[in-house]
Amino acid sequence: MLDKFRDECGVFGIFGHPEAANLSYLGLYALQHRGQESCGIVSSDGHKLRTHKGMGLVADVFKNDAVFQDLPGSSAIGHVRYSTAGGNDLKNAQPIVVDYARGSIAVAHNGNLVNAQEVRNDLETRGSIFSTTADTEVIIHLLAHARSDSLIDRVTEALQIVKGAYSLVFLTETRMVAVRDPHGFRPLILGKLDGAYIVASETCALDLIEAEFIREIEPGEMILVDKSGLKSFRPFAKVPTAACIFELIYFARPDSRIFGHQVYSVRKEFGRQLAREHGVEADVVIPIPDSGTPAAIGYAEETGIPFQLGLIRNHYVGRTFIEPQQSIRHFGVKIKLNPVRDEIEGKRVVVIDDSIVRGTTARKIIKMIRNAGAREIHMRISSPPTSFPCYYGIDTPTRKELISSSHTVEEINRYITADTLGYLSQEGMLKAAGACLGEEGKFCHACFSGQYPVKFPRLKSDSQLGLF
Amino acid sequence: MLDKFRDECGVFGIFGHPEAANLSYLGLYALQHRGQESCGIVSSDGHKLRTHKGMGLVADVFKNDAVFQDLPGSSAIGHVRYSTAGGNDLKNAQPIVVDYARGSIAVAHNGNLVNAQEVRNDLETRGSIFSTTADTEVIIHLLAHARSDSLIDRVTEALQIVKGAYSLVFLTETRMVAVRDPHGFRPLILGKLDGAYIVASETCALDLIEAEFIREIEPGEMILVDKSGLKSFRPFAKVPTAACIFELIYFARPDSRIFGHQVYSVRKEFGRQLAREHGVEADVVIPIPDSGTPAAIGYAEETGIPFQLGLIRNHYVGRTFIEPQQSIRHFGVKIKLNPVRDEIEGKRVVVIDDSIVRGTTARKIIKMIRNAGAREIHMRISSPPTSFPCYYGIDTPTRKELISSSHTVEEINRYITADTLGYLSQEGMLKAAGACLGEEGKFCHACFSGQYPVKFPRLKSDSQLGLF
Amino acid sequence: MLDKFRDECGVFGIFGHPEAANLSYLGLYALQHRGQESCGIVSSDGHKLRTHKGMGLVADVFKNDAVFQDLPGSSAIGHVRYSTAGGNDLKNAQPIVVDYARGSIAVAHNGNLVNAQEVRNDLETRGSIFSTTADTEVIIHLLAHARSDSLIDRVTEALQIVKGAYSLVFLTETRMVAVRDPHGFRPLILGKLDGAYIVASETCALDLIEAEFIREIEPGEMILVDKSGLKSFRPFAKVPTAACIFELIYFARPDSRIFGHQVYSVRKEFGRQLAREHGVEADVVIPIPDSGTPAAIGYAEETGIPFQLGLIRNHYVGRTFIEPQQSIRHFGVKIKLNPVRDEIEGKRVVVIDDSIVRGTTARKIIKMIRNAGAREIHMRISSPPTSFPCYYGIDTPTRKELISSSHTVEEINRYITADTLGYLSQEGMLKAAGACLGEEGKFCHACFSGQYPVKFPRLKSDSQLGLF
């Protein structure tokens, strides 16, 4: 799928391994799809935290081997981030590292707090200063103000004040703490390598470094790792789980397992269910690569229509939201995709994508397929219409930009110029992911249903919310 | 397919379009897979040739828009290149541009001359000096020494001396000439946009700029484009065609049409034929992405075994021969590929790739699939064993490194540790590509058969040849 | 003079000029000698502060014109800094910008607080977190905790807690505040351009932008500039002035006027006084360029011995503490200086420098002059022996490294191998600068006399202080 949602972040942590920084680098490399604009690693040698952060891809920020000599120690945490504002936003790069009364602490955060501004206002009134615009800094301040004696209690004290989505990894000189918010919006995985504990946003980070997958950190669980080993805590009141279903639809890598699912297989099942709901007579099923591919395979399997790679992706284009140069902008999707004419010409084509945001890209692709000689084009989307913005860590377009928030499927189809258009139903989506609509818990599907599991203040300044 | 052959080059030319340099940039962008180490564009405004060349990818060398202001004019040629030697090899970047008695001339070359050294020795004896190590420079010298009055005759005079593979584009202040060698080893395509003639190595370059495909330039054909239009010449004696079948197997983009074939469809047919020759009972067919994918789809279609993307490719790794950083080298293929465990665990897996070079990568991938829980692994290769080096423009490993040149299929299989291994036969390959073994012409299959269509001198200094 | 003391910082501020950021850039460019490792500018458009900071020289960090479009508004402050630690110290680059209860505030600081660690400990106990290792961050925290209603009162409240040297410029959305500490250790100048008020560390910044010099900001004075104009405050108890005499000896640019002196002329007077104290019969006076030049001219004038540029400086070497490449390191001063043999050979040479730190450089230069054929070499230093470290903002070597702190003049001379060595006396230095030893105030000469005007805690962790 092209030009769509932006992953917010990926986190990684490792405790007790002589190559902590190097393995964090590799872990972040595997999580690169979760954030491409900045990244960083903080290591501890037991006495002192050291940081290297920068704007850009992991392979670029850490391209100089010397960097790793400046990150000694056997524990480290890392972060990849999509920064929402342009320009020099290095100050918002994570992990954030600070000194406070108990020493130094670093934090890496995936998610979004819905009451960050309120808490920030309170803290400022008490004399706190803020160096970044990230909601994560609020957590650090709360931690510094916490009065409990133990680190776990202080983290708990701080997190009891904030609301929203967070998968967090903290590093102090001598300890690592990982927490997943009570709803479990974002994934967080526990693994092990050579006796060292590892946490990561997705299992693909474990795979790359050949670490063993232990289990997922559970919603509301807090893990403390220090030299005496790993301890698990449950400091929060139990609430229904609300795992972000969009991770399964689009964000996570298909080779990852999160929320108890192999992502690839769920996507394929979305495609199968889509076929059951919106079957059509056709000659070929083609995906919009690469995000539409597993669903297209599922659709083809269910219908028996042959699957073909009818659109070839240019390997030299980065992920879709990395814009090409000014001068070639008007070439739009052509710079990224090109049809295989022989597989399309004269045929009835089912085109599978995982979602439609503004509709402009889908429209261009359909035109491209039409020009390649398709007789009929049936667009099928392996998720329901995305009508509501996310407040839990996904940088969705505003409602104004989401074509589904103001147009019917019929209208959208007219705009994108397909012969027919079918979306996966909410029920079908949840069923394919092993859950039921109406049932409490398991998934957050607010972006489709508008049912937000955690309430949030109506901020005047936020144009997204102005629509409600 | 990973870490294999290196494309030698891609060429592009356009005559008579106000955005000549810009379109050349886009054309090279589409041809990037044919050469990633250096690139360049030469433009003409009717009076003067201007050049911009650099080491690196097209998007990097031309990232500054200002570059295009230094490339004015309505005609331009461009080149992407894989440079064989490391270090600062900018001097070998093409197009090569020189001044000579008739003015200025630029040339972009895809292919390899087998008698370059001999001709070079002759020329040096006559007082010529050489600034590059590229065989292309020989052509320029011959052109400068040619005595004929017309450009076409001079080009002919020069090319009658050289032997081997060449798809060439020349640019002078006022004319463009494109030639394909008599055997037609390398592809060369003719297109048109807004009245301007275009030549390119593959049709994908036309597609990106939305140019119309006219036809392929034929083996032995020479095209002259100037302000009075296009003229075609046949200055060479007719010889059997010898189009490089490896272009269809690996090099060309699947969305391109070359040698009269849609590349994707031929690759799928290779997979079908492979299934006919080496069928096996299995649960799933998975490709080694991306080069093995079309053949895997064909294999799955023919056998009815489900096709799955069982290996996920990391999008942030460049094409396979671009080495990752030193520090992560030992992670080998893991940095590039990761298995989808649920689609492999407990299953009998057919793994499809387009070729095996040294066998080391295949061995690692099979180990990775085995670790993901495969019950059986059947490796199938959609081309015959590659036992002979290429002398016509593909940078193959030496015979010593080609595992097939010294090992039987049985031995190779023992090395890569698959349960079974099957290669497409030479007959099957040719049949799938619409030709027959033994029949004169159509394809060069020397890398498989050792039957070299153009003889070459036995150079003492060339270790590749020492084996013969 | 080579490889010596490191300037700590330079500050600049402008309020009420449409080209605020651009003029700040030029101001910092003129102050570059005060700090070469990082720099930054913060601008305000009346509503929002915007920042651009980076490691490196001003001309490099701001080399892209687009940067200035991201710094809109009619007020701005800037900073150049020498960062004491290596590596990625961007987090310590200034101006520091934070959000707090009253909005946003930025600060640029030249100087050093002697009780920063104590105050920081207090603040941390109260829940403050620290993002940098700079003492400046302490001031920001104190400001955020201050309870007064007006900005001036809050700044006063904050500064009454800290001790030491500070010339500070603050910028809020709508106001600029400049303060010089009660002792006036560091310079701070007030100027005006097109109706806009300007503050800067030295007058050379005013000269470059053709601003008018108004007066120096006085020790203990606080200036507030907003849309209603400039107001001056005197919030601190009066204490004796302690202007850093090393600014006159080495740091400030000779074309600047600070502390009521033209720097060039004072340096020349140091040279004249040095001649009175340590005259010698000789044929030529040569400076160690460029810092020794004015004193050498003064020495030559007073003695009547001809002045010559006997050592030529390589213009392509940066300021002396910017190390050349590893591979040429052993060439030491030769890479920077080369003798003019004809002006030295067979002559009795007086060599003038402004100070001697470790003695190693002086030793090499004397050897170089000896090799060029000098008959006698008389080294003369235009300041007294530097025996004590500075705690007010100059990054002096530790006592261990200061050759004068543990060796007599005689011993030093034996080490550097001159024929004779003479230092300017403390009395002579003060007299030349228009002050007297013993008299309270005017100058801080602690690095020569050990008389520290502001007491400081004996920090165990500070190896410099371990010597006391």
Place this chain on the structure above:
Amino acid sequence: MLDKFRDECGVFGIFGHPEAANLSYLGLYALQHRGQESCGIVSSDGHKLRTHKGMGLVADVFKNDAVFQDLPGSSAIGHVRYSTAGGNDLKNAQPIVVDYARGSIAVAHNGNLVNAQEVRNDLETRGSIFSTTADTEVIIHLLAHARSDSLIDRVTEALQIVKGAYSLVFLTETRMVAVRDPHGFRPLILGKLDGAYIVASETCALDLIEAEFIREIEPGEMILVDKSGLKSFRPFAKVPTAACIFELIYFARPDSRIFGHQVYSVRKEFGRQLAREHGVEADVVIPIPDSGTPAAIGYAEETGIPFQLGLIRNHYVGRTFIEPQQSIRHFGVKIKLNPVRDEIEGKRVVVIDDSIVRGTTARKIIKMIRNAGAREIHMRISSPPTSFPCYYGIDTPTRKELISSSHTVEEINRYITADTLGYLSQEGMLKAAGACLGEEGKFCHACFSGQYPVKFPRLKSDSQLGLF
């Protein structure tokens, strides 16, 4: 002196030293003032030439130590160059390296051939191709066409065809050849280090690497260095010497000795002679740094008026013709120079510079000095009016731009707004340099006198020549 003439080039060569490339780097570093836009080194290990060239300063092009590992061998030659055209002119960077019938050869050239175009036309007619626009390439072609058996004879054969200025260093796999043209326009020095012979444009290159100065290579002399030692040849007919006097006035470093002179001392003597010719009553003599400094010292010595550094140069500005950023362009000389007000205010000031080109810079400096409060300003120039362009290797402005070629001294003075203006006379200049006007030989003073020692063709396309 600011914004004036551009040095054309500097050359360096060393034969028989294990650190040949490293020492070449240092030699070029010392010769950086002779060319700042590109540089390069070619080394030989006895079998193969290897090259590293790039755009930019020596310290930047060779900043990576790894570069030197790619330049093995005990002989090397190097070049610094000012490239006349903007943009990507890397193709013109030297040394030029080619392969020809006898092996490989590299050449570095300082000077300019006046019949390059004619010879090039001849060569092209014979089938030669040209890759650069440098006249040096002509020499290489002639060398390749030469039929003699020995290298010395071939070089002689080639050089007998060209006319003009050349100090050349050639390197083959096993030999180094250095030649100075019969007139000896450009300097070329012979030195020795650890038994290895060295040639360089100026002695400052020897000084830096602590090599011994042996002697200058004489006009018309050719030196061959190989493993059997050094041999000297005199292959050309004797003609009068015509050493470029502008080297003494402006180009060469003051610490160098060329043409039998210490440059600094000659410049001081120019100043003394200038005082004799154009004395004036004044309070202070100040140079325009740095090129005017030695002459100012001489002027002050002769007149007894005190010398002061009344204009301070910003060390962070590169050599004068390296333009600052667009946005600060209008600040002109202020970005480079700032007056020391106390040394100027109320005084009668003599300002010394080495030359005036367009007059615009002098005009701005005089305005700056006037603004600093000077009572009178007497401009004195330590060379005669520069009225004629150079054809022997100095990139002078065209006659149109040379203010002296069309204006009297009186007119120039009105334009630059000094109170009085005085130029050194041609007779005075020659006398100070130990020669006489009218006398045959020693110096070329064509840029002052229009007496060109070597005739040149009147090229229609050359706008400079259009004026004659």
